[in-house]
Each structure stands twice: as C-alpha cells, then as structure tokens.
Amino acid sequence: MAEHKYLMFLGCAIPYRVAAYEISARKVLQRLGVEIVEMPEFNCCGLPLDPVSHETMLILAARNLAIAEKEGLDIVALCPGCAGTLKKVSKMLKDDKHMREEINGRLKEAGLEFKGTVTAKHLLQVLVEDIGLEKIKETVVRPLTNVKVAEHNGCHILRPKEYIGFDDPEDPKTLKTLIEATGATCLDYLDEIECCGAPSVGVNDKVALQLARDKLNHIKTVDAQAMITICPFCHIMYDTNELRIEKMFNEVYGIPILHYPQLLGLAMGMTPEELAFNELRVDCKKILGQICEGGK
Amino acid sequence: MTETVEKPIKASEIDIKFKYEISKMHGGEQLMRCFQCGTCTSDCPVARFSETYRPRQIIRMAQLGLRDRVLNSETLWLCAACFTCTDRCPQDVEVASVIRVLRNLAAEKGIVPQVFKEEASSILESGYAYRIPELRLKKRETLGLPPLPKGNPGSIGKTLREVHFFKCVEKKG
Numbered sequence: 001m002a003e004h005k006y007l008m009f010l011g012c013a014i015p016y017r018v019a020a021y022e023i024s025a026r027k028v029l030q031r032l033g034v035e036i037v038e039m040p041e042f043n044c045c046g047l048p049l050d051p052v053s054h055e056t057m058l059i060l061a062a063r064n065l066a067i068a069e070k071e072g073l074d075i076v077a078l079c080p081g082c083a084g085t086l087k088k089v090s091k092m093l094k095d096d097k098h099m100r101e102e103i104n105g106r107l108k109e110a111g112l113e114f115k116g117t118v119t120a121k122h123l124l125q126v127l128v129e130d131i132g133l134e135k136i137k138e139t140v141v142r143p144l145t146n147v148k149v150a151e152h153n154g155c156h157i158l159r160p161k162e163y164i165g166f167d168d169p170e171d172p173k174t175l176k177t178l179i180e181a182t183g184a185t186c187l188d189y190l191d192e193i194e195c196c197g198a199p200s201v202g203v204n205d206k207v208a209l210q211l212a213r214d215k216l217n218h219i220k221t222v223d224a225q226a227m228i229t230i231c232p233f234c235h236i237m238y239d240t241n242e243l244r245i246e247k248m249f250n251e252v253y254g255i256p257i258l259h260y261p262q263l264l265g266l267a268m269g270m271t272p273e274e275l276a277f278n279e280l281r282v283d284c285k286k287i288l289g290q291i292c293e294g295g296k
Numbered sequence: 297m298t299e300t301v302e303k304p305i306k307a308s309e310i311d312i313k314f315k316y317e318i319s320k321m322h323g324g325e326q327l328m329r330c331f332q333c334g335t336c337t338s339d340c341p342v343a344r345f346s347e348t349y350r351p352r353q354i355i356r357m358a359q360l361g362l363r364d365r366v367l368n369s370e371t372l373w374l375c376a377a378c379f380t381c382t383d384r385c386p387q388d389v390e391v392a393s394v395i396r397v398l399r400n401l402a403a404e405k406g407i408v409p410q411v412f413k414e415e416a417s418s419i420l421e422s423g424y425a426y427r428i429p430e431l432r433l434k435k436r437e438t439l440g441l442p443p444l445p446k447g448n449p450g451s452i453g454k455t456l457r458e459v460h461f462f463k464c465v466e467k468k469g
Contacts, residue, residue: 010444010445012424012425012426012428013426015424015428015432015436015444016424016426016428016432017432019435019436019439019441022441023439023440023441026441038442038445039445040445041423041445041446041447041448041451042423042445042447043419043423043424043447043448043452044415044419044423044424044425048412048415048425049412049415049416049419049425049461050377050396051373051377051396051399051400051403051412052399052400052403052408052412052416052461053400053403053459053460053461053462054321054322054323054396054397054400055459055460055461056416056456056459056461056462059455059456059459060419060452060455060456063451063452063455092322099322106455106456106458106459107455109454109455109457110451110452110454110455111451112451112455155376155377155378155379155380156379159378159379159380159382159383160379160382160383160390160392161383169383193380194341195341195342195376195378195380197341197342197376198376199375199376199377199378200342200374200376202409202411203373203374203409203411204346204374206345207342207345207346207349207374208376210345211341211342211344211345211376214344214345276439
C-alpha cells in the first residue's frame with residue numbers, strides 16, 4: 001500500500017471546465033507515489049450557496065465529510081474553496097456541539113453521521129506537509145533553471161486565517177517554495193495576495209475584470225514568463241479571460257497561466273502533452289520552447 | 297451604495313432589533329464591536345474598483361437598523377468573499393461573514409440572484425453546482441481521466457428537505 005492515500009475531492013468547477021488542472025495534478029501525485037481513491041457520491045462542497053443559505057453550506061460540507069469518514073480516508077481537494085470549506089465546517093462542527101447535533105440530525109435522514117475523524121487538505125498542503133519538499137526535489141529531473149514566474153495563491157487557501165490555519169495570509173511562502181523546488185525563480189510583485197475577482201463575475205463583470213487586469217499589470221511589470229495558480233476559479237479568471245481583458249482595456253499581456261502541477265510535471269520530465277497544456281487558452285509556446293526540446 | 301445614502305434616513309425606517317438579530321447568527325456575533333475605522337473598506341479589493349461597494353457602510357447600516365435599505369441593496373452581492381476584511385479587522389468583526397448573514401436574510405425575503413437559484417437546482421439534480429455537459433463527461437475518457445463519480449440526488453435531497461431556502465427554491469420551481 002502506498003504511504004499516502006487520499007480521497008480525491010474534485011468539486012464542481014474542475015470537472016466542469018478545468019481539465020488540465022485535474023490531469024496534471026493526478027500525474028504528479030502518481031509520480032510522488034500517492035494513491036488516489038475516487039470519492040463516491042460526493043456533492044458540491046457547499047461554498048457556492050453560503051451567500052444565500054449558510055445552513056445549506058453546512059449540510060453539504062458535512063455530508064462530504066461524513067462520506068469520507070465512511071471510507072476512512074482523508075481528503076485531498078484541488079480547489080482551495082472546497083478545501084477551505086471542508087476544513088472550516090469540520091472545525092465548526094467539532095467546536096460546537098449544538099451545531100453538530102443539529103447538522104447530524106439532517107445527515108441522519110441519509111444514513112450519515114459527522115464524527116470528525118478525517119481531515120481535508122488542499123493539494124498544496126498535501127505536497128508540502130505530507131510528502132515534503134525533499135521528496136518533491138528528488139523527483140525533479142529537468143530543473144527549470146532560467147524560468148521566471150510569478151505565483152498567485154488566491155484567497156481561500158489562506159483566509160479566513162482563523163479557520164484555514166495554513167501559511168501566513170499576509171506573506172504566504174508555501175507556493176513560492178514549491179515553485180522554487182522545480183528550479184524556477186519565483187518573482188515578487190505588487191499586491192501578490194490580492195483577490196482575482198472571480199466571485200464577482202456575474203454580479204459585476206467590470207469590477208471583476210478590473211481586478212484581474214490589475215494583477216496581470218503587476219506581473220507584466222516584473223517580466224514574469226508565466227503566472228502559476230492553484231485554484232480553478234483563479235485560473236479561469238486569468239487564462240480564460242486574458243484575451244477579453246486585453247481587448248476591454250486595450251492591453252497586451254500574452255502571459256501564460258499555468259496550474260502548479262503543470263510546472264512541477266515539466267520539472268519531473270513529463271511532456272506538455274501529458275500535462276494537458278493544449279487545454280490552456282493563452283499560448284504557452286514560448287515558455288515551453290525554453291523548457292522542452294522543440295517545445296515537446 | 298450611493299443610491300441608499302442619498303435619501304435622508306427617517307426614524308420610521310430604523311429597526312433597533314435588527315442588530316440583535318444579526319448578532320445571534322453565526323458569523324454576525326461581533327457586529328456591535330465595529331467602531332467604523334474603515335480598515336475593511338480601505339483593504340477591500342472590490343471597493344478599489346467599485347464606486348458603490350463599501351463594507352464599512354454596510355456594517356454601519358446594519359448597526360443602525362436600516363433593515364430594508366441594506367437588504368434591498370444591490371451592492372450587498374458584490375462582496376467577493378476574499379476575507380481580507382475579516383482577517384484585518386482590528387475589532388475582530390467577521391466583516392465578510394456579517395455580509396453573508398445579511399445576504400442570507402435578503403434571501404429569506406426572496407431576494408436571490410439568478411446564479412444561486414441555478415446552482416441550487418443543479419445541486420439537487422446532480423450533486424454538482426454546475427450542469428456538466430454529457431460531452432465533458434465523455435471527454436474524460438479520451439483525456440485519460442477516471443469517470444466522474446455520480447452524485448446521489450436522493451441522499452442530498454433528504455438532508456436538505458427541511459432547509460428553508462430549499463423549500464423556497466422547490467416551491468418556485
């Protein structure tokens with residue numbers, strides 16, 4: 001049996017439209033000797049409905065945790081929103097007996113119960129806490145020397161700190177360290193911890209796109225060759241919308257937006273094809289040409 | 297928020313119990329600690345680009361008891377839930393959570409933006425917040441991905457049966 005074994009919590013955005021993240025994450029986890037079990041009958045983590053019904057969010061998240069308990073395995077989530085919600089609800093239900101009893105009353109209808117015996121972690125946390133930097137560095141066969149990128153953590157991997165308890169929300173270092181483990185340089189830039197704006201899409205697109213543009217401007221200023229994300233929503237915000245932002249604000253970026261496991265996979269010697277680079281919208285030829293022979 | 301502050305406040309609009317109602321809800325407990333320093337608004341990424349969204353103003357309106365103004369305000373739905381305000385509030389007010397409490401109260405009044413209705417009905421149907429097209433599910437195989445786990449709408453429906461919000465969603469179809 002593998003030393004590390006997790007239930008894969010995909011959430012909704014990733015199977016809906018962010019395949020490259022899932023493909024590359026599975027490949028690098030496999031290379032690191034992690035065993036992945038598909039999580040049966042899971043549902044949306046609950047976060048999308050928190051604005052309209054906190055109670056619904058609690059029940060949906062608790063149902064997922066209860067399923068994981070039945071399977072007897074900890075969860076790895078690729079989406080920080082999912083990971084954060086599952087963590088937060090787990091802590092809330094453990095700390096508040098009254099709330100736990102109320103939610104368990106609802107879960108009982110479906111033959112489930114939350115006991116608080118499993119943990120949920122984001123991919124980043126699994127990589128750095130469970131697998132460890134040393135082991136990751138050992139798998140690097142093609143160090144990405146001379147590659148200069150910028151990181152984008154996004155919000156829910158860090159905040160609210162009281163519930164998430166991971167890294168320093170004001171000065172996060174984990175993603176930087178993981179990027180540097182590939183041999184690449186991670187550049188500092190202005191307002192690194194700023195939100196991508198994705199949650200405002202659909203409510204006020206202009207505000208959302210202005211936020212994304214702001215970040216792309218800061219990254220362009222430091223000449224980053226790519227932006228590295230760890231969240232499906234942040235990735236959609238920059239990769240899917242980059243062209244739209246360029247047109248709307250009369251800017252030129254051409255900055256590729258890579259999922260972190262794609263960057264790590266390249267360093268592990270995998271091909272862009274294996275890592276589903278063709279699924280990305282922004283052209284990556286230049287950076288791939290520098291890393292891989294003939295860009296392949 | 298301009299549309300809500302331009303009109304003078306009338307004493308008859310004020311519901312002094314509103315703040316207690318909010319303080320009883322999870323995340324709203326510290327509402328009365330806010331002394332209007334403005335850290336939330338000055339650190340808010342949305343406020344930088346929106347001319348109307350000001351978290352400090354929403355909190356003050358809630359404290360004053362301007363129930364209808366705040367619950368009917370469109371700007372309430374602009375918060376991106378980045379939680380910067382919550383983390384930085386020197387008074388430990390969970391600003392983003394107070395705003396979520398207010399949104400929940402607005403939803404109870406029937407004010408629910410379309411996107412949430414769609415996500416709710418999709419979750420009841422499939423477990424997923426988005427309707428994942430058949431083509432996507434089939435494409436997984438060609439991409440070398442395992443089949444997407446099927447949701448269990450029956451089980452989800454049972455757990456949500458008594459939730460007020462879902463009763464409303466179902467009633468309105």
